[in-house]
Amino acid sequence: xxxxxxxxxxxxxxxxxxxxxxxxxxxxxxxxxxxxxxxxxxxxxxxxxxxxxxxxxxxxxxxxxxxxxxxxxxxxxxxxxxxxxxxxxxxxxxxxxxxxxxxxxxxxxxxxxxxxxxxxxxxxxxxxxxxxxxxxxxxxxxxxxxxxxxxxxxxxxxxxxxxxxxxxxxxxxxxxxxxxxxxxxxxxxxxxxxxxxxxxxxxxxxxxxxxxxxxxxxxxxxxxxxxxxxxxxxxxxxxxxxxxxxxxxxxxxxxxxxxxxxxxxxxxxxxxxxxxxxxxxxxxxxxxxxxxxxxxxxxxxxxxxxxxxxxxxxxxxxxxxxxxxxxxxxxxxxxxxxxxxxxxxxxxxxxxxxxxxxxxxxxxxxxxxxxxxxxxxxxxxxxxxxxxxxxxxxxxxxxxxxxxxxxxxxxxxxx
Amino acid sequence: xxxxxxxxxxxxxxxxxxxxxxxxxxxxxxxxxxxxxxxxxxxxxxxxxxxxxxxxxxxxxxxxxxxxxxxxxxxxxxxxxxxxxxxxxxxxxxxxxxxxxxxxxxxxxxxxxxxxxxxxxxxxxxxxxxxxxxxxxxxxxxxxxxxxxxxxxxxxxxxxxxxxxxxxxxxxxxxxxxxxxxxxxxxxxxxxxxxxxxxxxxxxxxxxxxxxxxxxxxxxxxxxxxxxxxxxxxxxxxxxxxxxxxxxxxxxxxxxxxxxxxxxxxxxxxxxxxxxxxxxxxxxxxxxxxxxxxxxxxxxxxxxxxxxx
Numbered sequence: 001x002x003x004x005x006x007x008x009x010x011x012x013x014x015x016x017x018x019x020x021x022x023x024x025x026x027x028x029x030x031x032x033x034x035x036x037x038x039x040x041x042x043x044x045x046x047x048x049x050x051x052x053x054x055x056x057x058x059x060x061x062x063x064x065x066x067x068x069x070x071x072x073x074x075x076x077x078x079x080x081x082x083x084x085x086x087x088x089x090x091x092x093x094x095x096x097x098x099x100x101x102x103x104x105x106x107x108x109x110x111x112x113x114x115x116x117x118x119x120x121x122x123x124x125x126x127x128x129x130x131x132x133x134x135x136x137x138x139x140x141x142x143x144x145x146x147x148x149x150x151x152x153x154x155x156x157x158x159x160x161x162x163x164x165x166x167x168x169x170x171x172x173x174x175x176x177x178x179x180x181x182x183x184x185x186x187x188x189x190x191x192x193x194x195x196x197x198x199x200x201x202x203x204x205x206x207x208x209x210x211x212x213x214x215x216x217x218x219x220x221x222x223x224x225x226x227x228x229x230x231x232x233x234x235x236x237x238x239x240x241x242x243x244x245x246x247x248x249x250x251x252x253x254x255x256x257x258x259x260x261x262x263x264x265x266x267x268x269x270x271x272x273x274x275x276x277x278x279x280x281x282x283x284x285x286x287x288x289x290x291x292x293x294x295x296x297x298x299x300x301x302x303x304x305x306x307x308x309x310x311x312x313x314x315x316x317x318x319x320x321x322x323x324x325x326x327x328x329x330x331x332x333x334x335x336x337x338x339x340x341x342x343x344x345x346x347x348x349x350x351x352x353x354x355x356x357x358x359x360x361x362x363x364x365x366x367x368x369x370x371x372x373x374x375x376x377x378x379x380x381x382x383x384x385x386x387x388x389x390x391x392x393x394x395x396x397x398x399x400x401x402x403x404x405x406x407x408x409x410x411x412x413x414x415x
Numbered sequence: 416x417x418x419x420x421x422x423x424x425x426x427x428x429x430x431x432x433x434x435x436x437x438x439x440x441x442x443x444x445x446x447x448x449x450x451x452x453x454x455x456x457x458x459x460x461x462x463x464x465x466x467x468x469x470x471x472x473x474x475x476x477x478x479x480x481x482x483x484x485x486x487x488x489x490x491x492x493x494x495x496x497x498x499x500x501x502x503x504x505x506x507x508x509x510x511x512x513x514x515x516x517x518x519x520x521x522x523x524x525x526x527x528x529x530x531x532x533x534x535x536x537x538x539x540x541x542x543x544x545x546x547x548x549x550x551x552x553x554x555x556x557x558x559x560x561x562x563x564x565x566x567x568x569x570x571x572x573x574x575x576x577x578x579x580x581x582x583x584x585x586x587x588x589x590x591x592x593x594x595x596x597x598x599x600x601x602x603x604x605x606x607x608x609x610x611x612x613x614x615x616x617x618x619x620x621x622x623x624x625x626x627x628x629x630x631x632x633x634x635x636x637x638x639x640x641x642x643x644x645x646x647x648x649x650x651x652x653x654x655x656x657x658x659x660x661x662x663x664x665x666x667x668x669x670x671x672x673x674x675x676x677x678x679x680x681x682x683x684x685x686x687x688x689x690x691x692x693x694x695x696x697x698x699x700x701x702x703x704x705x706x707x708x709x710x711x712x713x714x715x716x717x718x719x720x721x722x723x724x
Contacts (some may be wrong), residue, residue, distance in 0.1 A: 168657060168674075197528060215715060309693040311624075311664050314530035320661055328673070329658035329695075340657040340675070347654055347697055347714075 003081060016101065017409035021123050023097035028053065031277040040227050042256055047249050048177040051237035052276055057126045059244035060089055066244045068130060069187075070115075072144060074298050074329055075135040075163055077180060077322040079308065082203035083195055084187045089239045091127065092299065093117045094275030096393040105148070111364045112138040112393050113275065121152050128152035131190060133183065135161040137334045138367050159186045167328050168337045176313075180323040197315045204308045204318070206243050211307040213250040218301060220254065221293060222352055224262040228269070229282040235300050236276045264291030265412045268348050270375070271360035271389075272368045278393050281360060281401070288405035289413075293352040296331055296344055305329035339398075342378050349384060355412040356385035358405070365390040385412055418710055420691045422509055426518070429510040432459045434586055448502075448637050449511035452583040454574075454592060462579070463495045464633055468571050499637045503644035507634055508685035509575050513579045517627060520620045521666075522639035532622045534629075536670050542629050543682070551575060568601040575605045578627065580615040623664040628685060638682045642671040645705045648686055650679045656701040661690035661700065 005062075032049050035041060061068050066087040074090075081088040093099070093116025101122075102115035121128040128148070136142045145158045160177045164172030188194050217234065220226040234253070238246065269292045274281060285292060295301050306329060310321040331341045348354045357379055361369045369390075376386045387408040391397055432441055433451040436459020443451070443460035451460040467543075499506065503603075507514055524531065534542065556572045559565045574580055581592045592609070596602035612615040619626040628634055652675045667683035672690055680686075693699040694712035701711040 134688055173659075219715065305658065306695050309660055309664055311525075311666075311689070312531040313525045314528050316530045324659050326661050329656070329660070331656070341657055342656060343696070351697060 017122055020097045020101040021121060024095040024123070027095055027097060028277045031279050034279070035229065035233055035278050036282070038227075038229070040230060040261055042253075044256070045230075045234075045253060048234050048253075051240040052145065052233065055240055056124055057125075057130070060087060063240070066242075070127070070130060070132045072132070072134045072141050073137045074304060074332065075137065075300060075326050076133045076161060076183070077326050078208050078304060079200060079203040079322060080180070080184060080187065080319075081133075081194070082206065084191045085199075086187070086191075087239075087242075089119055090303075091120070091132075092273070092275040093120050094278030094393065095119075096278065096395065098123070098395045103320065107364075109364045111138070112362055113273070113365075114140045114144055116393070117144070118148060118151050121148055121155075125152075126259045130156055132156055132158045133161065133186075134158055135163045137163055137332055138365075140364075147349055152210040159183060163334070164327070165334060165336045167330070167335050173324065173327065176327045177320055177323040180319050180326075184319060195315065197234050197313070197318060200315070200318050201313065204310065204322075206247070207304070208307045210238075210243055210247040210250070211304070212303075213247050213254065214303075216254045217250065218294070220257040224260040224291065225257040227262055228286060229279055232274060232279065232300055233276065237304055238303055262291055264289045265356075265409045266291050266293045266352060266354045267412070268293070268352075268354045268357045269295035269297060269300075269360070270344050270345065270357055271297070271372065272362035272365040273297050274360070275299050280391070280393075280395060280398060281391070284402045284405055285358065288402060289409045290358065290405060292358075293354060294343070294348045298332065302331060333371040338371070342375055344383070345375075346382055347378060349382065354384070356387065356408065358408070359386060361388065361389060361390045375392040418688045422688065423685055425509045426515045430512045430515050433510075433512050434458055434583065436460065444491070444494055446491040446498065448495060448499040448506040448633060450513035450577075450579040450583070450631075450633070452512075452577075452579045454580050454589070455584045455587045456589050457587060459687045462633065463491070464553065464577075464634070465571060465574055466491050466495075468553055470575060495636075496640060496643070500643040501645050503641070503646045504634070504637060504680070504686040505646050506637060507628060507631070508687035513584060513627065514625065514685070516582060517620045517625050520617065521624045524621050529622070531624060533668060534623065538666070539629065539683070545630045546632045546635045549630065550635055553632060566601050568599060568605070573632065576608050576612050578609075578616045581609055581613045582617075625685065627668065629683065634685075635682065641680070646686065646709075647703050648680045648684060648688070648691070649701050649703050650677050651701070652677055653697055654696050656696050656699075658695060660693040660695060664689045664693040 002304060032053055035049060057068050057070070064087040066085060068089045069081050069086045071088055071090045076088070078088045093113060095116050098119035099112040099116040101119040106115055106118065128151075132145065134141060144159070149155075161183060162175070162397065164175045165178075167170045184195055214235070217226060217231060221228065221231045234250065240246075267290050269285070274297060282292075305325055308321060308325055310318060312318070312321065331338065333341075347348055357375075359368075359372050359375065361372055372388050376388065379386050385408070388406065389401060389404065391401060432442070433447070433449070434455055435457055436442060438457040443461045445461040445466045446463045447460045448463055450462050451458055453461040453465050502510070521531075553573050556565060556569060560567060560569050569575070584590075584592055594606070595610070596606040618628050650672070655673070655675065657673060659673045662668070662670065665672060666687050666689060667685060669679065669681050669684055669690075671681065672679045686702065688702060688710060691702060691710055691712050694700045695714050696712060697714045699712050702709045712723075
């Protein structure tokens, strides 16, 4: 009887999971079709849509001919992973269906990204296995591994990087360097050989080339040659192919971006990350006549903390340089001394003539939620308008969000 | 063109002029705020430290009697003040021939993949105080030598132990300063001290960028004139993102450069502009000349990222 009940529950769960997979695929297809049918679509951008369409870990490994290291958050030095011959893949999920599936079991006000990833673990067996590197950024990320073991017991291995949350203190910087050195040893164990510093330098230079391409993308968006939606779509594929191939594709795409096609009320986009296929907000902002010219989303401009300039070419020097850049250079709201984050926004007031800031808080994303009020008051003191939007992956609030965005745009246009 | 490329061009041009300028009739005088060594045959100018020791010891003290000599001493002092005030620490970072030689050793270390050693702020404080001891001795010893309290072989005491005296003439084919001077006990000890200091500096500089600049008394003199300096590295704290690129790339490990303060040009700063080049924030760091921007950090300029190690 017990077996039958378990069997029943299990088959119900399997049916639900299959339905979730179907829904998730249809969400993705809808966004891919939407991107394809937009006026700014070019057929030679299909490469990026193909990467978005198949993001399974197995496909990525086959595409890159490298074993994947699964990452959460942005503080893991990617160059180190490439230098060992692995492919870093940041695990994210913007699917409403996948997030909703996990909501049956996990707290309602839990980070939708983590909920989504928990479902992804069930949908993609390869994802749960293999090696994970997890910096201890927010509470959800810290607890992720523990709760993921409930979903997929005994699967995969994890290397935690204990992230010191006061990044400007020399003691914290030293501790973080020790974490990066430990990661170096962990990867050496996985690979079965020590790091080659020349390969690390090559990886740094390869990522610098990618960063220069991203700078050009940022410029294109700033000058109205690239839309926010396509910017997010392109950046969102960063981890899904070999770095050199991805960079070449972006460089060739930049050549297409010659004419100004977009205009609108210039705003800065800040707050919680936006992941494919959850393009609800970018679409609504464009519809409401807002032109996002810059952002500090960890899913977009902050996908890594910028180019790596280094002087000390020894292994120690390179690790120290990477550690510093990925720690001090990170603007994640989980840091306790993150006051200088607003400098980036204020700089856009001069440089890009932004009039306001749209600050997105994903329900359950507490660090951004907490930070929003202090940022709001600082920015308002400097004459910037501020719109805080709280949402999740659900689509029911579309009309409400659109009304607020449109009103915000009108109020800015009248400034 | 990257800032570093421009700096390299200036450094090599300066090296050529200051080391060989005299051979083609170029001589920039005896009060240069950098190690343009008078012991180099055919050099294009003299380091002011030699003048300072000479004029204070023999020029100034003897000049009180001679009258005319003191005017010459004051004239060169003014030339030094004007030069140092005009270009400030750029003399150290961009012009000094001994600085370029130190940069070559750093380049060699990078090629060898050896780790650069870091000196703690406390260690730097202790080592940095040596330059004041040098400066004190430069001022104190020459009058004592003139007054015959100290032996005359101690004449130009700093030059006698300055590694520039041994290394720089080699580039002009002059090797005699490598030899131990056996004239008397003083010259013997001085030449042994010169060899020991030079060897230590070379080894030290290999492991730490511009280590000798920490001890350089000339740098201390230039820094004293900082309130008059026209060329200044300036920070705009409200533009800084705190990424720490500047500090990590600083040759002199200036600890305060990534902090929320405007006055970042400490005594160690050489205006080498590695910080400015590595800074990803527009307008956070700038090099100003009489208030006009010569170089400014930018989020868009990526030349630093293209640099090959």
